Amino acid sequence: MTWARHYHVGPTDVRGRSEAGSAEKLARFILEDVPESKKMLYLTGDKNRDTMPKILNQRGVGLEELCHIHAY
Numbered sequence: 001m002t003w004a005r006h007y008h009v010g011p012t013d014v015r016g017r018s019e020a021g022s023a024e025k026l027a028r029f030i031l032e033d034v035p036e037s038k039k040m041l042y043l044t045g046d047k048n049r050d051t052m053p054k055i056l057n058q059r060g061v062g063l064e065e066l067c068h069i070h071a072y
Contacts, residue, residue, distance in 0.1 A: 023048075027055035034061065045069035 030040075042053065042063040053063050 023051040024055065027052045030056065031059050031061070038062075039064060041066060043068050045071065047071055 034040075039062040040056075042065045044065055044067055046067055046069065053065070056063060
C-alpha cells in the first residue's frame with residue numbers, strides 16, 4: 001500500500017501547516033514539496049476560485065478536479 005500526500009488550507013493542515021493559509025500559499029508550498037510534475041486529485045467545492053489550479057497548471061502540475069462539496 002502506498003500513501004498519498006494530503007494538503008489543504010486551514011489550521012489543521014496535514015502538510016504545510018505554517019506555510020499555508022491561502023490557496024496561493026498552499027500552491028507554492030506544493031510546488032516546493034513535489035519535485036517533479038505530477039497529476040494530483042484536487043478535491044474542491046462549488047464556490048472555489050481558480051487560484052490554485054492556475055498556479056499549479058502554469059508549473060506543469062496537472063489537476064484532476066472533483067467537486068465534492070456543494071453549498072446550497
